[in-house]
Amino acid sequence: MDYQNIIVETRGKVGFITLNRPKALNALNDALVDELGVALDGFEADENIGCVVITGSEKAFAAGADIGMMAKFSYMDAYKGDYITRNWERLKTFRKPVIAAVAGFALGGGCELAMSCDMIFAADTAKFGQPEVKLGTLPGAGGTQRLPRAVGKAKAMDLCLTARMMDAAEAEKAGLVARVIPADKLVEEALAAAATIASYSLPVIMMIKESINRSFESGLNEGLLFERRVFHSSFALDDQKEGMAAFVEKRKAEFKNQ
């Protein structure tokens, strides 16, 4: 595919996507989100890929949905066209881990995109916010749902209702981001973490992702039962035999993804 709004690369076993609308601070439009879906389809189908990193530019991960486009929309355009969100859940259904490497602004849909990934690595320049209230609307791609799960109700209310931005240190303290990294090392560290993940057994990392996500979508008892069943099923994998044998034999495991 000839991508116009993103750059799609592979780095070893890692899929690497760069949002690329620099003049609009990577504002999200249908074309970009559709391209993201195509790239994810490709990485999902590629047995060699074990993890994906999504990043933006130094100035902006993404400054939200494209306001210029949305400004003219009627209710019917938004509802029937399902603007931007029609392909949004592709990230949620993607089964391999995804790291958002965020530098600069992650606002509105940009913050929602980062939160749709499995973890966020933030540059020390990162700024997160849901400023839709200033535009006379509200978050529409998970901001009012994923943000309180990540940072708690009080801070989610604060961010969504006042439109203030949260810096990387505050975001880490609040639990939104996994790591804060000097800006010039962000991509390098995200790719290194992704390479580590991709070096493990692909079915096992998929099972871990699925099990942790289950904790957000079910009660504790159901989640524990799910985890137990998936844990038991890992004993059907050659990779479990290899991983444990390698430990016992004091050598590095060589996983075959089966």
Ligand code: CO8
């Ligand atoms: N949409 C379109 N263009 C944008 C956007 C945006 N969200 N953000 C910035 N740009 C453009 C600017 O218009 C400007 O273009 P130009 O040079 O042609 O005038 C260029 O990017 C640079 O921006 P600024 O000159 O404003 O740069 P500053 O450094 O002065 O300010 C800010 C940076 C603070 C990020 C500022 O640009 C800003 O406030 N942007 C808007 C942030 C915002 O309100 N985001 C929320 C949008 S609404 C939303 O995301 C709803 C999501 C609903 C779900 C849909 C799924 C995604």
